[in-house]
Amino acid sequence: MKIVIIEDEILVAEDLVSNLKQINPDVEIVSILSSVKEAVDYFAVNPQPDLIFSDIQLGDGLSFEIAKKITIEVPVIFCTAFDEYALEAFRANGIEYILKPFSTESLQKALFKFQNMQKVMAGSIALKYEAAMATLAAKNKNSSNxxxxxxxxxxxxxxxxxxxxxxxxxxxxxxxxxxxxxxxxxxxxxxxxxxxxxxxxxxxxxxxxxxxxxxxxxxxxxxxxxxxxxxxxxxxxxxxxxxxxxxxxxxxxx
Structure with a gap:
């Protein structure tokens, strides 16, 4: 299984690599990218992997911006520190995620879900993001600022x-x-x-x-x-x- 990691904190990325290797020694980490720009440039000239693990908030913007510039055709599992309330919108729109700090158990569950839901999770990431953000914005509008x-x-x-x-x-x-x-x-x-x-x-x-x-x-x-x-x-x-x-x-x- 070929995996690309998009994460701007090197220690978090290294920890993710270590955990993934522990779960599945056959995992191949193709690349570790640290910004929206780097990811867009990378996918413009390189084939997409089997799976992407991506942080949501990167130093130069949200990782969802990548999918607005490059058509992502593989599943993405988001690694995020967003509070649970915000993730209800992601869950409702079929976006898979794991919460930081992640554990070996949470990664195992995410990989298992990926293997069973590849077609559901793949494709239209940008559209799913826009729907999730619209849901979240509506929720925030109707609740306390x-x-x-x-x-x-x-x-x-x-x-x-x-x-x-x-x-x-x-x-x-x-x-x-x-x-x-x-x-x-x-x-x-x-x-x-x-x-x-x-x-x-x-x-x-x-x-x-x-x-x-x-x-x-x-x-x-x-x-x-x-x-x-x-x-x-x-x-x-x-x-x-x-x-x-x-x-x-x-x-x-x-």
């Missing part, structure tokens, strides 16, 4: 009500949950400001705060306001006198 936060090799979904604030420090954006956990993010505060709802207010260049994280505000000389949060926070959040009136109106409405 969610921000996906990348942590190591996982994508963690946080509903906005669980997020206390976003802030900028040393030009890096961070998100802090009400539970006190903090994660670095790739988005800027400007981008996040467009993603969140009216429960968040841009206090200044550095802070985007959730209303449910605010206990009260106090006067701060001269005619500025200081935000007091419901949990210990070692940074002062100061609102300028120009924004004072707008903030007080927002607090009243929310």
């Amino acid at each position: 969610t921000i996906m936060i990348k942590y190591r090799d996982r994508l963690l979904p946080f509903t906005l009500d669980k997020i206390a604030l976003f802030y900028l420090e040393n030009e890096i954006t961070y998100v802090q949950s009400h539970s006190g956990k903090t994660y670095a993010m790739t988005e800027s505060l400007e981008e996040l400001e467009h993603k969140v709802d009216t429960a968040f207010f841009r206090m200044n260049r550095q802070f985007l705060v959730n209303r449910n994280a605010i206990v009260d505000v106090t006067d701060y000389f001269p005619r500025k306001l200081k935000i007091n949060l419901s949990f210990p926070f070692n940074k002062d959040i100061i609102v300028s006198r120009e924004k004072r009136s707008k903030l007080l109106t927002w607090l009243t409405e929310h």
Whole structure:
């Protein structure tokens, strides 16, 4: 069985190779590709294998973009750190996946399913992806807004009500949950400001705060306001006198 692996974390790829070899010594790993571009270039000039194992989120985009540029005619098993809720859409649209961190048992099940469902899993990967994403988008539209936060090799979904604030420090954006956990993010505060709802207010260049994280505000000389949060926070959040009136109106409405 010839296999191509698409994974941008070399240690994860090596672990996958080791596990596959342990399950089936006859497995031949034809190539390990680390990006959308590399995969598109590879499949443009090389024959497709019997099976592809692919991470979903690569450094230069989603691996589904490969199938939009190159016709994939073989089954793909996605190795992903997406939370279970997001994968309901994949399951409904016939896309096979295994969750990271994967085990030998999960790989054995995936290979067994591949052997029994080759025709079902093969072909039209791009169409299946588009259907899955449409299902997922509709689900998210009808539920609480969610921000996906990348942590190591996982994508963690946080509903906005669980997020206390976003802030900028040393030009890096961070998100802090009400539970006190903090994660670095790739988005800027400007981008996040467009993603969140009216429960968040841009206090200044550095802070985007959730209303449910605010206990009260106090006067701060001269005619500025200081935000007091419901949990210990070692940074002062100061609102300028120009924004004072707008903030007080927002607090009243929310």
